[in-house]
Amino acid sequence: GAVVSQHPSRVICKSGTSVKIECRSLDFQATTMFWYRQFPKKSLMLMATSNEGSKATYEQGVEKDKFLINHASLTLSTLTVTSAHPEDSSFYICSATGKGPYEQYFGPGTRLTVT
């Protein structure tokens, strides 16, 4: 199969601090990784697309200085939420392509709560 992991699965942080979420493709090399945000009972909202070794492409309305994305290798991408505020509380999900030409495989998600 195509397995994508995320760490941590849940994180609680205080307002003003930063939190890093890791996304790893475990059994394939990910040519592209995507970061999504999902609000309760809503669809997935694409935040950014990243390729290994290059800068991420952010969707309109997503602050790149707020949501820092690093794609350090073909199996690892990280999302850092800087100076988190309660409104950043959400379910963050990553996905990766590379197992096949089109298929996008998702991680299990990270529940972020900012107090």
Added chain:
Amino acid sequence: GENVEQHPSTLSVQEGDSAVIKCTYSDSASNYFPWYKQELGKGPQLIIDIRSNVGEKKDQRIAVTLNKTAKHFSLHITETQPEDSAVYFCAASPLSSNTGKLIFGQGTTLQVKP
């Protein structure tokens, strides 16, 4: 840009019945259409997909049909089981995106009553 509309938003069926979820897309150049199942608190799981050169694809109880002329595609689940209960998302991949970017529908909450 691409826009994907999904209906219905909720669907309740009796165990053993069939369930159908429909999606329409706006970009005629889109060429890849996956379906995902998302259980509560988990990430979406790819359950079936179809490419624009195929009209229908089946995998056991799940099938997807694509009508390129009408720009719509549908998910069919037969002999539904309680474990099929989840949120289902359709998506489309615009040809203009060379990164495999997906545009998602709004989701359908399927409830299968035992």
